[in-house]
Amino acid sequence: MKVALFAPCYVDLINPEVGVGVVRVLRKLGVEVVYPERQTCCGQPAFNSGFFDEARGVARHFLDVFENERWDYVVCPSGSCATMVSHYYPFIFKDLPEDRERSETLGHSVREFSDFLVNVLGVTDLGAHHEGRAVFHTGCHQRRELGILNEPRKLLRNVSGLELLDWGNEELCCGFGGTFSVKMPDVSTAMADEKIAALEKSGADTLVSCDSSCLMHLEGRLKRTGHDTRVLHLAEILDPQKDG
């Protein structure tokens, strides 16, 4: 089994430990990992702001890069970026049959990280260990476009030392929404506060997600409001060589 790693731009530049965790987990499971080095970004920021032409430009580059490799799957540690490629590339290429076909073909092979582990590799227990009381935040694209709800939770329940708690308003968006977070900052922050209130009520000391973008937004607000909640991507918790 050989997979190509699609590391979102903010994983590449801000949270590389997430990508590292993914690689280590996959290798532990005997999967060969390649990383197409010419990849940059899926184009979602332009797309979300309505700049479809610009998004198409970036998307074509993405398609070029990933079509140039041989792999069984493309694995992405972000529900939102996996959705962009698998779900919205055909959307923006709706009237361009050639590109649409390329994106549909590629799209079938793009899998979000937890989805890949549980549904492709059939693995739910990685023998991982992490002390803490955690809540899991499902990113909106992951929930609605990909329908991946239980997979991360199955994986977390098998992490020894980790207590997975329920929390209120679980299905509410965290308020990131890409450029929304700076275009409508008061609303975005209020939405984060709603989630943080639920987090406090749950008694969790750890926040986990499969989307670093959501985590960046929530962690930014948690820190600013004096919380010392640990904020981690699923891959960091499952990483067999974390802390070293």
Add this chain to the structure above:
Amino acid sequence: MTTSKPARQHDTEDRRREGIKSNVEGFNERSRKAIGDRQLHDAVALASKNLIEGRNKVLGALPDAPELRERAYRIKQETMANLDRYLEQMADAVEARGGNVFFARDGEDAIRYVADLARRKGARIIAKSKSMATEEIELNRRLEEDYADLDLEIVETDLGEWIAQLAGETPSHIVGPILHMSRQRVADILSSVAGEKLPPNVEELTKFARKRLREKFLAAEIGMTGANFGVAETGTVVTVTNEGNGRLVTSVPPVHVVVMGIEKLVPKFEDLSTFVQLLSRSGTGQKITVYTNFITGPRAEGELDGAEELHLILLDNGRSKLLGTEFEEALYCIRCGACLNVCPVYRQTGGHTYGSTYSGPIGAVITPLLKGDKEAKDLPHASSLCGACSEACPVGIPLHDLLLKLRNRQVEEGLAGRAQSVAFKGFENTMRSPALYRISGKAGRLAQKPLEKDGSIRPLPGPLSGWTNTRDLPPLAPKSFRELWKEGLKDG
């Protein structure tokens, strides 16, 4: 100058205005007031929670709900594809039953028709049951102002709508118009009408409202409703209420006027089965509302109540523009309000922040479509695109995708502004060039050095200040993933 009679004292004057009501520009700026209002937030949160729980229970218990949803979509799709034919059929059916039909191109047309009718009938009071279409065209206020010589009193009879009207406020939720008001506020408003102090007790306030509005039902010459659905096959108009005012205004006054958006049509009577099941289950968590009323023409021969005259006003007001376009699905809406209940943005801002008759996700979609992008420029951006609305919609309207398309439309129309266009062009160029992308990363790491403090970026002015005003911003990592890969991760 002859002496004139003093102006008739009206209980209610409609001072409500559609459109951006506050002087504050921008959705985010207007949201601040709502965000700071703890009472509003708690009211919206509680209402949403109850409505969602109710909806999940009764819709979840319907075994064929998924099929109903798809069927609802297809019925609406078929209706829009042949709307001219169905409108003709509807008009013929209504006229065959003795009703009158008027085709109103816009609000002005509709209001003029009502004014002429009121004049002919010598009407002084119009008793209204809730109709969003009439609010959209500001019927009440324009009748009062532009046709002041008619001295019409137009009374909203839905409890919440009446109270909002008295307060000069617009409703803030499709289903719960005065979600934003405390009971004390309601008591104050009704006390000033009663001329005595009423306690903030729901039962007492309701009793007063019932008594007061009863007088209007019995005195009104014209009863006015909207329509939840119109059946082309039979000419039937369907209204759905819980209070009973919808049935009262169509049973007591001698004239019944229906203002119906043209998109409310369904082809056949049996199609109602799908929609009646979906509407209240989705919107209020009820299996059915207290009054589901089917009106086909004026009263029958021998009936002693029911309207003697029925006037159906079919309102376009911009809807036809959407037919056959990528935005047509916005017309499939049945106004259940489910999207408002699940919207995380609406949860924080309430309805008034949207500054339009229609708020929440459907409001953000339909307002720019009916009123044009310039007037409602912010609304497509008042969303994090989470998709909860599309998930909740019982007709399967892809609301969050429509918001995206509206953003794209703004870009194509040149409304996005120069700074953004330049920025995203730059973004595209950077992301199409691995070399440029890597250089930007390295440059960013250099540039951030003086700004880093305790592991995060110190608050910045400019576009990112929106973020750093309230949230910490993480710095770029000392080594990118790609660098780590090349420096050793690649080989294990």
Add this chain to the structure above:
Amino acid sequence: MADRAEFMERVRHRTRTGAYRPTHAPDVAWTREGAPLEKEPIENPPARFLEELEAVGGHGRRVRNITEARKYVLSLVRERDAKLVLRWDVEELDRMKADGPLREAGVEVAVWNDDLEDPKDVAARADIGLSTAAWAIAETGSLVLEGGPGWGRVVTLLPPCYVAVLPAKRVLSTVPETIERYAERGGIPANVCFHTGPSRSGDIEMTLAIGVHGPGDVHVVLVG
């Protein structure tokens, strides 16, 4: 006034292919997990009707015959201390023979027909409205009321207390079944109303208020 032809021209069909493409969210309404409760065929429609009516705050009773129905109505009038009862002009209610006993007890009984000088005014003053119903719907606890000569709409709407008496065999199972019945038969009456329980509103602070415009006290007697 907008020209009708001009109006239609604007509305004329433009070809469009839309696609029904729901999101994949595992929403409780759109995914089928576990056996849903409602649509198993309703074995005892009258019993289910009474359950649903109670659940929305109405009062229902099944009685064996028209004599027991009369007893129910008489005792309701007594309980409510009603002075004026307004009823539909229908043979079934004639046969119930409640008018006599009521008048003997000093209660005014008005019948909805053109003998009344101002029928709507009577309805506005009545303490109790009494009618039959064309059908009832078990699934939701709804009455199906048709308008027609002798079948005053406001009889069921203006008085604060309302009671309907109908044969139990008129209880249909579901809303779709009921709508289909009207769809198939054609000739929809000028007014049909599915009336379900007491009038209500949650407008003030999401607090339930009963009897806002329509009757707050709703009774249904199923006979047979």
